[in-house]
Amino acid sequence: MARPAKLVTVYCEAVLEPLVIRELDRLGVVGYTVSDCRGRGQRGERGGQWRMSANVRIEVVCDPVTSERIAAALRPYEPDYGLLVVRGDVEVLN
Amino acid sequence: MARPAKLVTVYCEAVLEPLVIRELDRLGVVGYTVSDCRGRGQRGERGGQWRMSANVRIEVVCDPVTSERIAAALRPYEPDYGLLVVRGDVEVLN
Amino acid sequence: MARPAKLVTVYCEAVLEPLVIRELDRLGVVGYTVSDCRGRGQRGERGGQWRMSANVRIEVVCDPVTSERIAAALRPYEPDYGLLVVRGDVEVLN
Amino acid sequence: MLDPIVLFFLLGVLAGLSKSDLKIPAAIYEALSIYLLLAIGLKGGVELSRYPLGELLHSSAWVLAAGLAIPLIAYPVLRHLGRFGHHDAAAIAAHYGSVSVVTYSVAVAALGEAGIGHDGVMVIYLVLLEMPALLLGVVLARLGDAPAGGGGRLQALRQVHWGRLAHEVFLGKSILLLAGGLVIGYVAGEAGYAPIAPVFRDAFKGVLALFLLEMGLVAASRAGAFRTSGVFLLGFAIVMPLVAAAIGIATARQLGFSVGNAALLATLYASASYIAAPAAMRIAVPQANPALSIGASLGITFPFNLFVGIPIYLWMARTFIAG
Amino acid sequence: MLDPIVLFFLLGVLAGLSKSDLKIPAAIYEALSIYLLLAIGLKGGVELSRYPLGELLHSSAWVLAAGLAIPLIAYPVLRHLGRFGHHDAAAIAAHYGSVSVVTYSVAVAALGEAGIGHDGVMVIYLVLLEMPALLLGVVLARLGDAPAGGGGRLQALRQVHWGRLAHEVFLGKSILLLAGGLVIGYVAGEAGYAPIAPVFRDAFKGVLALFLLEMGLVAASRAGAFRTSGVFLLGFAIVMPLVAAAIGIATARQLGFSVGNAALLATLYASASYIAAPAAMRIAVPQANPALSIGASLGITFPFNLFVGIPIYLWMARTFIAG
């Protein structure tokens, strides 16, 4: 029943959200989940008071190959934007 | 100190939240965490503009057996509702 | 490319957030992400209606040693506050 | 005759379709809808105190009965002409049997614009009509599930979780805020209402404008979903309100309503719910595809009523009701 | 004599207890409380400019001193009669020593309803009384931690992070907005206040109604927590406000307050905090169980004051203060 998969989590600036989704579209990724958050990183604190300091977390459950492709597609954004991409192992239960 | 456990994450329509909690109650699951999110899946985009298009993420840290039971309890909702259930391995540190 | 790391997730009362961040500061942890949530645990339901019943989820991607230190630093808060600390394995993709 | 307030809806649709970054936070949507429901309830409650309750009771029975005709007409049309499954037919019928608070409010504004009076107690009918159609919709869905024969039908109805359904419907926030506002307004009366009137009365139309902006954004996000549902549903979403309005005018005439009251009753019948109904149907008839019912009620009927329907219903009332 | 505005609280309680899907988003709760605190501060500030400051200074010292009696009475009662641990006793005492902005606002509305005047500068006391009781509560908790003997006590007090505590208490949003509003109102005066008055004065009571609705929802969610805390706390949460109100009336009489001002001072003393106190106590005395202090102050004393207390305090003021 349980199918192994990867969970890719993208933490990034809120303004980047539409660009990340566009990359997902290009890769043919259908499913994702977005939530609003705040945080701190190399580029200082992003307290979420307004859109320019808000972050989002974008989660994608996908197969390993797609997860690599997502990471590769987001790499060009890294020098200019606050961005962290991590990947973990999960099982899809349904 | 660190105790192995499962982290079950349920992504679903916001209207389903009370029904999922009821299933958790039935299984005797005490702890869970809910956060609001938006997303896209097989059933199209759910942009979170209003309750009918909002999603929630429900996280439950539990033992492996309970995680199986949660997955089984949510299976009946699958045909009719937007729902994704994934499970990962974690350690409880406190 | 992919660098293994730990993802520490702290679920706790919203009032505890600044205290947790202070502990992270003390440990020299720069990066973290916070999101608002609600939930239930040993200390009853925390429905998020107001600040006193709101929870937060604080995520930190870090190395294994730091993850141990975070867990140790938060242990003193455990008897008095609603708090759950879990740790999982991830790879940093950027 | 069009109130400029409907332009806010158009602006929202434009923003949504052009994929502007304009987003109204969900918390604000919730707050605006809570405000509108409470404000309408309060206003009705204040006016209720000046009204003969006996007469109201008599009219209410008629209004309710005639109102239930709407889903009972809609269901077979959707089922047989539209070839929808019984779950979808029942859910859509429930949406059209129930009512829309915002459509009602815009009709009230249009009456004001046209200088036609109406009774504040019309809100009572808004409250009364909101929920029976939802129960009826569930019954229709369950009867459709049943194997042929009277025994199967009875058993199908027995399997409905009536308690949970009643909870969902009667304690949904729409009914709770409308009815709660009604009671508070009734108890407070004019004197108690006065100090909260700057918020609940004077600000009403401005807040309604903001809500219409948001409704436009939501409706635009439904445009894609609707494209798939075909021409039949589009036609239904335009013809059904007109039929329902006609039933409303006939009922109003029967009950001796004034022109303004008749136009409002027609609007109530013609309007389709998209606050109470979608949530209730999603829980009670989960097999129904919400894209169809919400697409029709919010994507087609709501703007149709705003821009075309309300002026027509007003004209109908003026023509068929003796001034 | 009951202002109909309290019915909004009842509606919220009803919605909460019946597990309706009515939820007021946390962002709206925050916004409403920011608005109320600012609006009250502004109004007080505007009126301050017309008031002899010397007289105010003299009264303030008395009002503060008498106000501190409340936690000093509450603590031993809770500790010895109620058999609470010293952390819980101190935290609850702090809540009752501090004040409730909403209770004060409802009392102001009730005075208006009864046609009794009052001075806007009473807000000064609201600001002054908010925080000393919280500091006192922390002191009581730390003294309880100390081993017997004067030396141990002194050391226990030394271990308090006074800087952090002062920060928490003085820069908490309650004090900041109340005091900030006070200063802005004072600087702006009537003329500067006029253009923002539609929002901060005219809308006040309507917004208060919405906040009471939300308070009802929150209070309902506390009902379960309270059930566990027993009959003693229930009694305390009703008797303590009455005792505190009596102290208020005596102080007001001593200071020659008018009937309206006396009723408001009694209400301030009788009210228990649930905005500033819970947050501050949670950080400063984490060992205390917040379910007890919030359950008592928000679950019992707040509605008691709304429905029973305020009318009693008004009667007390009328009876014991020379018109």
Next chain:
Amino acid sequence: MLDPIVLFFLLGVLAGLSKSDLKIPAAIYEALSIYLLLAIGLKGGVELSRYPLGELLHSSAWVLAAGLAIPLIAYPVLRHLGRFGHHDAAAIAAHYGSVSVVTYSVAVAALGEAGIGHDGVMVIYLVLLEMPALLLGVVLARLGDAPAGGGGRLQALRQVHWGRLAHEVFLGKSILLLAGGLVIGYVAGEAGYAPIAPVFRDAFKGVLALFLLEMGLVAASRAGAFRTSGVFLLGFAIVMPLVAAAIGIATARQLGFSVGNAALLATLYASASYIAAPAAMRIAVPQANPALSIGASLGITFPFNLFVGIPIYLWMARTFIAG
């Protein structure tokens, strides 16, 4: 001459710098900014109907042309005197070429305070000036990317995603709500505006006060970011508005504007954007460091204009414009 409303900004800064727990939820920030943009657009639209459009067209061309001088002055100054990279120079220049809705609103309030009239149609210039500077900023950034020689430059400009950029700029929520409000206000006219005026006109200044409180909190969170950007940018953020205001006064004189209109045009030129510009530049010129442009425009220029600039621009208008 200072409107007390600016004190709300100070209160927000104080709360932010002292790390108070006062936080205005992001949803409320969004809602307040949506309200302000719509309200300003509506008001301008209503007044537009009374204004000779031909004259407006002529002035608009001049106002736009003179307005574009500002980024064209700012860019080389930042690039050569300030030694900023071309991305940062272009982004900062774009912020100063665009305009600030809140600064404009505070200037309108200050005019009211000073009893000086102005034309509501000045809002037209607010809308017109918001976006061309953003496009110019992108052009400057791309030209900086280009290898030397005319061919390289042309190619650099070709590589800009003009469609996406135009979408970002023209369908950003600022322009959409301002222009949408303008059109609705124009269509509605005085009569259609009246019923929504309690929300969109009477509440304007109070809501502006709340927004200023929030702006103070945001500006305080930018204080640290600014510290790193050095003395040059600090000086630029103060001198540039003064230069721009002088251009504004000269343009106003040329066009025969009244004192009030001239002060508003000077304020528009002097103001720097922090709603539309940061979002657009972040997407279109991602290489620029937003801490610099937002730190300067929101952290320095905005408060400078509030407390010092607007009184100066008013004085300039009074001195150099024939009453």
